[in-house]
Amino acid sequence: MNAGAQFGTTKHRASDGFESTFAINHLAHYLLLRLVAPGLAKNATIVITTSDVHDRKQVPIGPKELNPEALAHPKDKGGFMPGMRAYASSKLCNLLTARAFEASLNAQSNGVRVIAYNPGLTRGTSLFREWPWWAKLMMAVASRLRSTNTIEQAGNAIADLGLGTIVPPYGRIYASLVKGKLTWPDPSELAQSDTAMRGLWVESAQMVGLPEQVQGRVTEAFSQKMTALRHTRDTVTAGSPYSTQR
DSSP states (O other), rough: OOOOBBBBSSBBOOOSSSBBBIIIIIIIIHHHHHHOOOOOOOOOOEEOOOOGGGGGTTSTOHHHHEEEHHHSSOOOOOSSSSHHHHHHHHHHHHHHHHHHHHHHHHHHHHTEEEEEOOOOSSSSSSSSTOOOHHHHHHHHHHHHSSSSBBBHHHHHHHHHHHHTSHHHHHTTTTTEEHHHHHHOOOTTTTGGGGHHHHHHHHHHHHHOOOSSSOOOOOHHHHHHHHHHHHHHHOOOOOOOOOOOOO
């Protein structure tokens, strides 16, 4: 599952009112996963694309707490950094979603393998197309100064993971492509938080109008949800933030 967008601000909105970064990078993935989950084959593999920007130890803009409601409906802020932080938070959501689905009864009972994949900084993509010109220039310079991956390397890695050519080590879910090679590091402390994982799963279900648990046949769920999306707006329930601070 790989569809991503990165904006220079948090002022963009999807048609249903959610902030665009959160809607495209997280809610869309979450909804699709929920709709197809009942129809997955035995021993299927799900790969969700994340990023190392979710980890503050790797990138300073990484989130130190998670508040899904604030991400879905942020207060409009000017400047470039809010958009960057929204992207980093959405990548944290991808990792937490992967962890939550891996732990679900559906995945456990059907032997579904779930992987959160970080392709690293990859040259030649259109991820930064919405950035201002000066930010694109800075990224071009940074790409020459730090280790990057090629599109071919990133594509081959996700294909190998999806096809099962490369299998995660026992107990590992987070795959990170570093200098063209897959590694299996620990995700951030917040990404390992079961409280944040459960909270995001429940609040995301409320946002897209689905029950907390995966249930029903995929064809029925998909038909019902698409009909609802055409005629109504989803209900959003406010939530509380989840933090690494104890």
